[in-house]
Amino acid sequence: MIYNRKLTRALAASVLAFAASGVSAAESPITIVINQSPWFPGFQAVVEKYEEDTGNTVELDVNPFAGSLEKQRTAVRADQSPYDVLIMNAGFFSEFYSGGFMQPLTDIDPAFSLSEDIYTFDDSVCWNAEDKKISCDGGGLLSVPVNPNVLILHYRQDLYEEAGLSVPTTWDELYDNAKALQTDARYGISQRGQRGTFDVTYDVFPYIWSHGGGIVDQQDDGSYRVTINSPGTLAGMETYLKLAADVGHPSTAGQTQTNVIQNMATGRAVHINSVPAPGLFDDESKSMVVGQVAYAPPPGTSEFPSATPLGHWLAGVPKNISDDHKQAALAFLTWFQSDEAQRAYAEAGSMPVSRAVLESDMADQPEYRWMKALAAALPNARLTFTFPEATQVLAVTELRFNQAIGGEMPLNQALNTAAEEITKVMQDAGYDLPAPEMLP
Structure with missing residues (x-):
């Protein structure tokens, strides 16, 4: 199932949106491979907002859980991946890390970092290649969380x-x-x-x-x-x-x-x-x-x-794509971490990965009453494999x-x-x- 929304915008409006978002204009179109899940509609809504805010184009290749995994495995082993962002699950992300398939995000842009408001989910965003273990102590930043997905x-x-x-x-x-x-x-x-x-x-x-x-x-x-x-x-x-x-x-x-x-x-x-x-x-x-x-x-x-x-989902960039697509993928991940994007994600009915949003005044509103339970559960959330x-x-x-x-x-x-x-x-x-x- 492919969602492809190529949007045109008036030049003046686009320039204003680029300036507000901090994302550079005219990024290459990117394709994200993702699973169909209860939180997918919220992610889709945020992707649409990204396109509206920046004028950039994103395709979503949506699959059942197992189908998404198999597409990702095939993609990273191809000469060139058809996907610019992989949405990896907690059950199998270490397979892609240890295989050396993911591009360290600071290799794309040395100035890139994970926002201090974004959960690291037991340091699962990092991989220490020398020690072959999940750790942000000496490990490279390989992904950005996109959904907590805890029970x-x-x-x-x-x-x-x-x-x-x-x-x-x-x-x-x-x-x-x-x-x-x-x-x-x-x-x-x-x-x-x-x-x-x-x-x-x-x-x-x-x-x-x-x-x-x-x-x-x-x-x-x-x-x-x-x-x-x-x-x-x-x-x-x-x-x-x-x-x-x-x-x-x-x-x-x-x-x-x-x-x-x-x-x-x-x-x-x-x-x-x-x-x-x-x-x-x-x-x-x-x-x-x-x-x-x-x-x-x-x-x-x-x-x-x-x-x-932690059945959470992580967004990573495969090594086997062109440099301009790596830059475009990173532009989306940069924007996704923003408070504006995380609030929009929650408003669309999905779980944000930002501590600041979960602990904000949104949690006191009836429609976001789930936020306090999620914030209480996350400190005791654990990696499974x-x-x-x-x-x-x-x-x-x-x-x-x-x-x-x-x-x-x-x-x-x-x-x-x-x-x-x-x-x-x-x-x-x-x-x-x-x-x-x-x-x-």
């Missing part, structure tokens, strides 16, 4: 007020509230459980982290340990499955992100843990719960605090988590099988990993 709790504020319930901070409290508000006409909670590229794996992280579990954890010495079949991961998944069985959708293993969001929008779910889509929930043409959805950080446990995975073999590991976890949720395989067996398969993936890639301890 936060959505709940029906109107139903909470009617029942006199408090916002849950633990999974036990969430279970009790879901049980109290569940009816034949609505689920206590709707959870994503379908297998995809980075789908069910992404959504179970708040459960397993808040029980002390993990999937593949990096140790202090830089080594890795497979923890998907640890007691903490088992406990987290038992919590997930309890919610699914007692107060969840009857076919949780088949629920996509779109299904989950629609269950909330149509009034069929009291709770969801999802990336925010406030523009949808408050759109009278798409939602039956306008003004009724409220937001909070995901629950935790008495031992471990709330934690949400920091090694280039992440996509191979995800192929394992997507299958095994889905099988456990769907009842095709007992949970203990699914986690043990995944641990063995992930260990083999990592060992085959050259990592020195101990054999995982098996759950009984």
Whole structure:
């Protein structure tokens, strides 16, 4: 799907816009490859504003998640990339960093820097090529964040007020509230459980982290340990499955992100843990719960605090494009960081990556009530995978988590099988990993 808007402007108006934006005139047209997602309409609106403000042209090549990844992989290995900006996900950006495919942004313009208001998301914007690790300490700046895309709790504020319930901070409290508000006409909670590229794996992280579990954890010495079949991961998944069985959708293993969001929008779910889509929930043409959805950080446990995975998106410039296209790409990324662009992004219904906007007076307005929950969740947000073999590991976890949720395989067996398969993936890639301890 291609969006191409070549706009003409009167010369006087264009000159004024260029001066106001700080972006140079007559940049080369650029093409951005991006995924279709709940936040895409907001990004599209900001791109249109960029074109209006500057007179520059941007094409958006929009694809499903997996399709976007494959196009990016092909593009960076071609003689010349057809894309000038890659929108990379937290699950696979390290593959492009470690492969040496991305152009350090300060090599395009030594004066370029990340705005101090923009989150670095666990330093994921930087790559230390010498030490082969994600770090802004001695690492080059390779990208600019474009969307936080973290999971936060959505709940029906109107139903909470009617029942006199408090916002849950633990999974036990969430279970009790879901049980109290569940009816034949609505689920206590709707959870994503379908297998995809980075789908069910992404959504179970708040459960397993808040029980002390993990999937593949990096140790202090830089080594890795497979923890998907640890007691903490088992406990987290038992919590997930309890919610699914007692107060969840009857076919949780088949629920996509779109299904989950629609269950909330149509009034069929009291709770969801999802990336925010406030523009949808408050759109009278798409939602039956306008003004009724409220937001909070995901629950935790008495031992471990709330934690949400960084499924964020980063915009980088591939090395294999012409210098004028690199300059044009950087012009867009410079403009995107501005307070004006970030506010417009929020106004279009997407999540800004600017701390200044999230903590601004916008957060006190009803239509931006999600901002405070997002700002509260981000300090505890964590990177999920920091090694280039992440996509191979995800192929394992997507299958095994889905099988456990769907009842095709007992949970203990699914986690043990995944641990063995992930260990083999990592060992085959050259990592020195101990054999995982098996759950009984």
